[in-house]
Amino acid sequence: MFFSVFSKISLRQASLVLLSVVAIALNSCSLDRFKAEATQVPQMVASVGTDPSTFNYALNQAAPNVFGYIYEGLITSDGMTGEIIPAQAESWEVSDDNLRITFTLREGLKWSDGEPLTVDDVVFTFNDVYLNEEIPAPTRDVLRIGESGALPTVRKVGDRQIEFVSPEPFAPLLLYGGGAPILPAHKLREAVETKNSAGEPLFLSTWGTGTDPGEIVGNGPYVMVSYSPAERVVMRRNPYYWQQDEQGNPKPYVERFVWQIIENTDTALLEFRSGGSDLIEISASTFQLLKKEENRGNFSIYQGGPDTSALYFCFNLNQASRNGQPIVDPIKSRWFNTLEFRQAVAHAIDRPTMINNIFLGLGEAQNSPIPVQSVYYLSPQEGLKTYDYNLEQAKELLTSAGFQYNSAGQLLDAEGNRVQFTLLTNSGGRRIATIGAQIKQDLAQIGMQVDFQPIDFNTLINRLGNTFEWDAYLGGITASTEPHGWSAVWALDGSLHTFNQAPTAGQPPVEGQQFADWEREIANLYVKGSQVLDEAGRREIYAQAQQLMQEHLPFIYLVNALDMAAVRNTVQGIEYSSLGGPLWNLPDLRVAEN
Known part of the structure; x- marks a missing residue:
């Protein structure tokens, strides 16, 4: 599951969410019929792995989303x-x-x-x-x-x-x-000013995905025409968009822009290879295959270095109660809130094997949520704490914290409870499922029983942000080169402070929520970093924050994949980078005849 941090606010930035966070996919069962309907206008077909979660930008926390195409800021x-x-x-x-x-x-x-x-x-x-x-x-x-x-x-x-x-x-x-x-x-x-029977603005239920897309008004380069769940979102050029070229021709040049929605990445690859879509994210598993087909398939592969997303493993550290019941099983909560436990897990995850086997060498170990492209990134060479793969050190950390092993090599806590927990992730992605399976195997090497459970995206969102019913999850965030974009993650009351989430508006309250000293300090550093205008001073502040993150591990960061995409050569004007992806300059792109 991937959240979108607020930094993805524009067409250029949102296009990165489109291609670097989710597997590009295409719905083949009805594609031919749809293509026949659209042969008279220039169109581009991109693909996404999940449906949009809302058409209301103000309430959105997820990627992919349509907002970079239908809205624009100052x-x-x-x-x-x-x-x-x-x-x-x-x-x-x-x-x-x-x-x-x-x-x-x-x-x-x-x-x-x-x-x-x-x-x-x-x-x-x-x-x-x-x-x-x-x-x-x-x-x-x-x-x-x-x-x-x-x-x-x-x-x-x-x-x-x-x-x-x-x-x-x-x-x-x-x-x-x-x-x-x-x-x-x-x-x-009117929806903001009008309240429902519970005294809440009607805006909170306005412009959901059940709304007719034709009613959604925007100011971006495209406007939605139709939405067919699990199939596609169709957008057409906004006739009132402000951009024009030097000859006075309106932009964007491409009349129709289409999202094809499918979860199965194998189907997505087959459709791209057969000409069914115009661009696709390149994973390590498909890079070698597609590289051999560039000329025959009339496409080019672009590479932008390590992507800017943060892939991580996270425990539920919330020690609060709701309606008199602990949010997390108190036995598990003691494990998760033990620093040596989290550090042991970090040492037990075999990231070198993950890079070699899952990413086929096309990735780098990740130790910070701040992308390497950011001037605020603190590297291991500059002193950032890292966790090498070391099972013996993991076991030593656990035993020093009072954990023990039985004769079968199973990990028990000091009271004799077997260490067993559930790891959630979003269903539908092959790579995230493979990573989860490896983590399950890795942690078995130090005696932990991990029940790996991919679940529906909306169910996962509800558990993480509303019910708080989860032990651990595997997911990611589309990151920002400006660290303050992470404020929703690190603020104690931030809407994405998932590892110790406070209730959002409209949710039942909790009792007895606790925040660790390091947790408060990271939040304070992010406040301080926003107040300092001197760049050198800001870098030092965010360096301290990164050190605290790695010392206390609210998130255990895993691997940065290399950011790659294959784009049909009929799409002209591509300028590719890991910051912007292939579509950051979408209004300037053209589609030529085959």
Whole structure:
């Protein structure tokens, strides 16, 4: 299962979610019929492994999602360099004291239904939605400022000017304020202001995947036309999108953009090889096969270095109770909250074998959630703690913490309880299932019984974020080169603080939740890092945070795959990087005749 951290906020960034987090797939059973319907317009077919979980951006926490295609913020980023560039705003100015940013909207902006997009929409998006405490928007997590968690103020200062004001220096304000998608006030204001019988905004149930896609209004390069669950999402060019080329031709050039949805990666590969899709993520298991077919198949393989996602193993450290019952079995909770237990697990996972056998050498050991492409990444050579594969050291850590082995080599705790727990992950992905199977085998080598259980994505989301009924899980997060994008993960009340999750809005309360000193310190460092404007100072702060993460292991990081994709040569204009993937400049792409 993969969560999308807020940094994936634009078309360029969301395209990375599309290809680097999920297996690219295609629904072959009805593809021929669909292709026949679309032969008259230029189209591109991409594929994803799961259905979208919502059409409401403000409530979304998952990838893949459609939002990078149907929405846009005031600014975005260049997928090759990471440089911040204009989007719905033509320019911005930062005050000398770094507390104010004034954005100027482009002239004549419109929503996909033809209605004007104005400063009022921007003010509504932030003040009524993202910063509204009644709406559990992950965006709000990354906009909290300082130890007080204050939020910026957003106000109209001219017909085309919006001012963002921070009460204190806040380094990520430009990226996370300017980059958040703008939402249509004329379509959503009533749902925000109207309450249901429980006193909750109707917005919380607005624009789910059961909504007619034609009702979803956006300002991105595409607008949804139809959604067939487990089959496809069809999007067409937004006729009111602002981008044009030098000759005045509207962008995007590709009229129709299609997601084909299928979970089976083998089927996805077969469909790509037969010409059924235009691009596919390249895993280690398919790289060698496809490399031999580049010329015959009329496609090219692109490589962008290690991907920017974080793949990890995680225990449920939550020691709270709900309705008088412990969230986690107290026996298991004692294991999971024992540092030596987590460190032993880190030493017992055979990452070299994982890289060689599952990633076929096309991967690197991962020790930090911050991508290697980030200037804030702390490498092992710079002192970051790592955990080499060492079964003897793992066993020594366990016995030093009071665990023991019986005559059959099974691990018992000090009270004689067999160490056994369930490891969850999202069903449907071959590689994640293979990784889970290896972890099960690896931990058996130190006497642990792991019950590996892939489950439905929505069921997993509910357990992780709502019921908290889980022992351990295997998943990942699409990471950000700007560390503050992880605020939703490290803030104690963050919506993605999964290993010790507090209830979100509308969920039953818990009693007796505890936060470790190291947990609080990481949260504090992330606050401090956002307040420091000096880059050298920020690097030092995030280095300290990475050291604490590796010392205490709320997440046990595994492997970074090399970021690769195969793209049909009929798709012209591809500029590929691990930051942006193949679609970061989608409005500039063209599809030529075969």
